[in-house]
Amino acid sequence: MAILVVTLAPVAAPLLAAKHPVMALFIRSFFSRVCHQDAARSFVMEGSPVAVCVRCLGIYCGVALGMLLRPERASGLRWLAVAMLLNLLDVGSEAMHLHGSMPVMRLLLGLVLGLAAGAVLFSAEPNLKQEGVAGR
Numbered sequence: 038m039a040i041l042v043v044t045l046a047p048v049a050a051p052l053l054a055a056k057h058p059v060m061a062l063f064i065r066s067f068f069s070r071v072c073h074q075d076a077a078r079s080f081v082m083e084g085s086p087v088a089v090c091v092r093c094l095g096i097y098c099g100v101a102l103g104m105l106l107r108p109e110r111a112s113g114l115r116w117l118a119v120a121m122l123l124n125l126l127d128v129g130s131e132a133m134h135l136h137g138s139m140p141v142m143r144l145l146l147g148l149v150l151g152l153a154a155g156a157v158l159f160s161a162e163p164n165l166k167q168e169g170v171a172g173r
Contacts, residue, residue, distance in 0.1 A: 099151020
C-alpha cells in the first residue's frame with residue numbers, strides 16, 4: 038500500500054496545487070530530497086509540474102509494477118544491472134551532448150530500472166524446506 042502512495046503522490050501534487058496548495062507543497066518538499074525536480078524535465082499537469090522528474094516517475098511506477106513480477110533474485114539482479122547501465126549511458130551521453138532532452142526515453146528507462154528494482158526488492162526468496170534446511 039505504501040508503494041502505491043509513493044507512486045501516486047508525485048502526480049497528486051499538481052492536481053492538488055490549486056485547491057490544496059499546502060498539501061501540494063508538502064508533497065513537493067518530501068520528494069525534493071530524492072529528485073532535482075527540474076520543471077524542464079518533468080511532466081506538467083493542470084499547469085503545474087509533477088513533483089518528480091520523468092525518470093523518477095518512471096522508477097516509482099516501475100517499482101510498483103515490478104513487485105508483481107517475483108523473479109528469482111539472481112535473474113532480477115542481472116536485469117537491475119542492465120537497467121542501471123542503460124540509465125547511466127543515457128545520462129552520460131546527454132552530458133556529453135550526444136543527444137538532447139528525450140523525456141519519453143527517460144520515462145521508459147526509469148520504468149525499466151524501477152521494474153528491475155521492484156522485482157529484486159520483492160523477489161521470491163528460496164523456500165528453506167525445499168533446500169533441506171528446515172529439519173536441522
